[in-house]
Amino acid sequence: MNEDGYKNTANIKVYLTTIRPNLIPTLLEACASQKVKTLFLYMAEKAGHSRYRALKLDNINLGTSRFMITPTGKYINKYNMTISKELAEYE
Template identity: 45%
Template sequence: MGVSRQLQQVYQSTAWIESIGHGAFRRTGDTVDWLGGLYAIQDQARLDIHIGGRTALGMQGQAHYLELNSQTVHLFSPRSVNMPAWFKSYDWGVKLRLHHTHFLPPHLGLVDVESKLFTVRASTAARAMMECLYLSPDEFDLVEAYQIMEGLNALRPTTVQQLMEQCRSVKVKRLFLFMAEQAGHAWFRHLDHSKIEIGHGKRSLVQGGVYVPKYQITVPKELTN
């Protein structure tokens, strides 16, 4: 914002601002949560780090049972982008988890979500669902993922189509299509499957599951009932 280092020192000496880490400040007496810190990262530092996965779904009402103030905050970025040290080390009252991925283009399927007096960038419901599937089954339960998918009956086919065509993860595409079809969503019928490459060969995602020939994946038994 054009504030010189010398002026920063003056502001600090007069207790107008206080440091929350190297290179980051807040006005003395202000309370800043992780959303405010993320806004600074996105809007001021111009870093490609966005809210995604479970956290993005919760913010947009797609996983209403998730409590934002008590959960792990899931952030996503390209592999070349790292979280600033001040943001990572500050005690925000939540656990921060940054996932470096490249299975989707970094700016595709994002939306501005209003929070207090500013907006932060987060994954749309479709992209967030794919991010959950990317983390499954090791970091995200497939049964929980399907329960969330069941509620995504208002996705736009054009948005899903674009994401699926540019998605580099065969696992994510197969799981997403399988779950959407299993849930009986109307938008699923409007997808052009001929343009979605799902690869070849079987993928066993869980032990002792059920094999789904159409998508060549082995999934938990609960998902095929």
């Protein structure tokens, strides 16, 4: 994922409002990309979105691999990933 790709994940606030709430868990459980699921959950939680709070995270397999979206930045322990400082500080 390049720099533009992960910066665009910040649009989660907009995307979450257009997805039917009952479809989100199904999509996350079926998604094969751990990186996509991890970024989605991180950004949804960061946005304080009500649809994140309604998810049963035990049903979503994030695996055990550590992701480095950027080689340097901020490590997010809960999601076992390193993201850019800009993304971590994005409101």
